[in-house]
Amino acid sequence: MSYGFIYIQSWFLKDTVSKQMMTGQKADLFVLDLSFIGWYCLGALCCRIGIIFVLPYPQATRAQVYLILKESVKKDECVTDSQSD
Template identity: 85%
Template sequence: MTTGQKADLFVLDLSFIGWYCLGALCCRIGIIFVLPYPQATKAEVYLTLRDFVKI
């Protein structure tokens, strides 16, 4: 499903570095509040790619 999309997914992962740093600022407890954002984004990417593959 990710054929031709790997670079885009890598850039997407890099875009969350700021969020991870922000969560780490709060003695790593803040990461609990930050982790749902990248996970939800990756879930949406999966749904989009899944629909694209069905075509």
């Protein structure tokens, strides 16, 4: 197998896993993003320098959501693989 084929195959797999992760979660993620509006306003009140201190919180939250969704997709794949046997 060539490197190009493996790269293309992994790219398509990544795309399908991403779609599985976000199925039914888009509205929840939108609400989560809206919950940080207060933090952004607080950071803007401090002459916009406060944004530097506020940005890590939403980014860390999105990273944790990603990890949770990734684990849930892995569990779903394990369940469907064992059921197909």
